[in-house]
Amino acid sequence: MEPCPEDADEPLPPEAQHVLFRPADFFKRIDPDSLFPKPAPLELDLGCGEGAFLVEMATRHPDRNFLAVERLLGRVHRVCKLVHRRGLTNVRILRIENSYLVEHMLPHGSVSAASILFPDPWPKRYHHPRRLIQPPFLRALHQALATGGELRIKTDDQPYFLWMEKAFAQVPELKRVDWPDAGQFPVTNFERRFLDQGLPIYRAKLLKR
Ligand SMILES: C[S@@+](CC[C@H](N)C(=O)[O-])C[C@H]1O[C@@H](n2cnc3c(N)ncnc32)[C@H](O)[C@@H]1O
Numbered sequence: 001m002e003p004c005p006e007d008a009d010e011p012l013p014p015e016a017q018h019v020l021f022r023p024a025d026f027f028k029r030i031d032p033d034s035l036f037p038k039p040a041p042l043e044l045d046l047g048c049g050e051g052a053f054l055v056e057m058a059t060r061h062p063d064r065n066f067l068a069v070e071r072l073l074g075r076v077h078r079v080c081k082l083v084h085r086r087g088l089t090n091v092r093i094l095r096i097e098n099s100y101l102v103e104h105m106l107p108h109g110s111v112s113a114a115s116i117l118f119p120d121p122w123p124k125r126y127h128h129p130r131r132l133i134q135p136p137f138l139r140a141l142h143q144a145l146a147t148g149g150e151l152r153i154k155t156d157d158q159p160y161f162l163w164m165e166k167a168f169a170q171v172p173e174l175k176r177v178d179w180p181d182a183g184q185f186p187v188t189n190f191e192r193r194f195l196d197q198g199l200p201i202y203r204a205k206l207l208k209r
Helices: 014-019 052-060 073-085 098-105 125-130 136-146 159-171 189-196
Strands: 042-046 063-067 089-094 111-117 145-155 174-177 202-208
Touching: 014 052, 042 052, 042 089, 042 098, 052 063, 052 189, 073 089, 073 202, 089 136, 098 125, 098 145, 111 136, 111 189, 125 145, 136 174, 145 189, 159 202
Parallel strands: 042 063, 042 111, 063 089, 111 145
Antiparallel strands: 145 202, 174 202
């Protein structure tokens, strides 16, 4: 079988293996503190891509732990190598579907913040069911978040953003709040491309009530 070019695998050298999180049991909720050298508030980067945002956040915030999720193996391996090269001990990455981790593997109330940055927009109408931001997923995220925990979402895709706003309205337990200055956060790999093209970025911040 031909490998999917998007998912072309780059081997993971032994010295970067420790960044990869391989759960022993996919049917048990994880103990997030056990994944890191020090207990600390847990942040998620769901669909971390090439990891520029993740690595910069983890560098700026050594007092937080970061669990990243990415489904493409090549990207997972590249992020592992990047994290290893930067000597970051507060980052682990897991290859899984975002929704499976959030719904089935995270303890309720365990997450202080989650970032979903430029999720795949699936523009064709018949692909809309594949979109990540939907009410059941938001409800699962709400359960995973600690009280006061925040969800940050950015996209360049206005139709998807309008779809998201309808989903937010169906999950009032996540309260939409102003996010006037998104510049306090590192730029993601995809965001850099859109900014360089002068495209608008749509963003939303929601808090667990
Ligand atoms: C458009 S990219 C954005 C990557 C990164 N957040 C950024 O802004 O540069 C979306 C990423 O999410 C990953 N992804 C898409 N659907 C996913 C899913 N259901 N579970 C985990 N990762 C997913 C893709 O493989 C891709 O790397």
